[in-house]
Amino acid sequence: MSGSELKTSDVTQAERDALREAIRRALDAHRVSGRTGIVAAILREDAVVVTAENQVDQETDPTRHAEMVALSQATAQLGRKDLSDCTLVSTLQPCEMCLAAMRFAGIQRVIFAATQDKVAGKYFVFPRLGIEDFKAAGDRFSTVGGVMEPDVLHLYAEGSE
Amino acid sequence: MSGSELKTSDVTQAERDALREAIRRALDAHRVSGRTGIVAAILREDAVVVTAENQVDQETDPTRHAEMVALSQATAQLGRKDLSDCTLVSTLQPCEMCLAAMRFAGIQRVIFAATQDKVAGKYFVFPRLGIEDFKAAGDRFSTVGGVMEPDVLHLYAEGSE
Secondary structure, X not given: OOOOOOOHHHOOHHHHHHHXXXXXXXXXXXXXXXXXXXXXXXXXXXXXXXXXXXXXXXXXXXXXXXXXXXXXXXXXXXXXXXXXXXXXXXXXXXXXXXXXXXXXXXXXXXXXEEOHHHOOHHHOOOOOOOHHHHHOOOOOOEEEOOOOHHHOHXXXXXXXX | OOOOOOOHHHOOHHHHHHHHHHHHHHXXXXXXXXXXXXXXXXXXXXXXXXXXXXXXXXHOOOOOOHHHHHHHHHXXXXXXXXXXXXXXXXXXXXXXXXXXXXXXXXXXEEEEEEOHHHOOHHHOOOOOOOHHHHHOOOOOOEEEOOOOHHHOHHHHOOOOO
C-alpha cells in the first residue's frame, strides 16, 4: 500500500450514503425479484449522477455489469466521455472489465463493499491478478473495499463456476 | 508461449476473410468519415455472427469499443450469454476491458491485426500488463496477433495520451 491509498475513514458522507442506497437497491432486487443484486453508482461533487443495477441476465448481455451500465448512463447524462471528477461506488468489487472501463473514463476513486477474496470466483475472469496488480499496471487510481461489506456478502457467496 | 499457442497459420480461411472485411470497414470509416476505424467481428462455425465498429465517440460512451458492441450484439442475436463456441476477430488488439468481457462470454479464440506494442498508448489502460499476463491469470484462451497488421497500423499510430 502506498501512502496515497484510501482508507475507510477517507470515504465521504456522500459516498457512504450512495453506497448505502446501492446496497438497499441490491438487497431489494434480491428479495423482491430473486436477482443477485449488484448495484453501482457514480458521484460527482458529492451528488449521485446515476445508480444502476447489473443487467446481464435481463439483457442476456455479459457486458452489462452494474458499473458498465452506470458508466454508460453517466457519460450520456453529462455529455462527455471523461469522468475523471467522479467517484465509482459499487456493492461488489469491480471486475477486470469494469476496472478497465472506469479507467478509460478517467475515474480515479473507487469505493466498494464486498471484496474479491470473500465472494464467488465467477465474478472475476483473471483471478491470478488482484486489484493491486491493476493499480500497479497503469495510471494511478485509489480504492477502498470492504465498506459495509457484511451487509452484502451473502448475495455473492454462491456459484464458483 | 505454450505448445497450444495459436500461430498465424492456424487462422482459418473464414477467420481471415472476417478480418479482411473488418479491415475494409475500418479503412472505409477512416477514409469516408474521418473516424479512427476500429472494427471487430464474432464468428461461429466459420460464419460471421456480427461485425461492429467502435462507437465511443458517436455515443459519447467509453465502454462502446468495437469488441464490446460485437459481444452485445452477438449475445442478443444468439439469445445466450455464452459465446464459448465463437471466435473474436478485431482490427486492433483487444484492450483489457474487451479481453475481460470476452472471457465473461466464454470466448477462447482471438485473432487480431494491430498489436499493442505497435500502436498508440491510449488504446490500453494497464500498459504494464501484456496479453500474456492476462492469459496466465485465468482460464485458457488463445490469441494470434499481427495478422494483416501492415494494412491497419497507420490508423492507430497517433495519440499517445
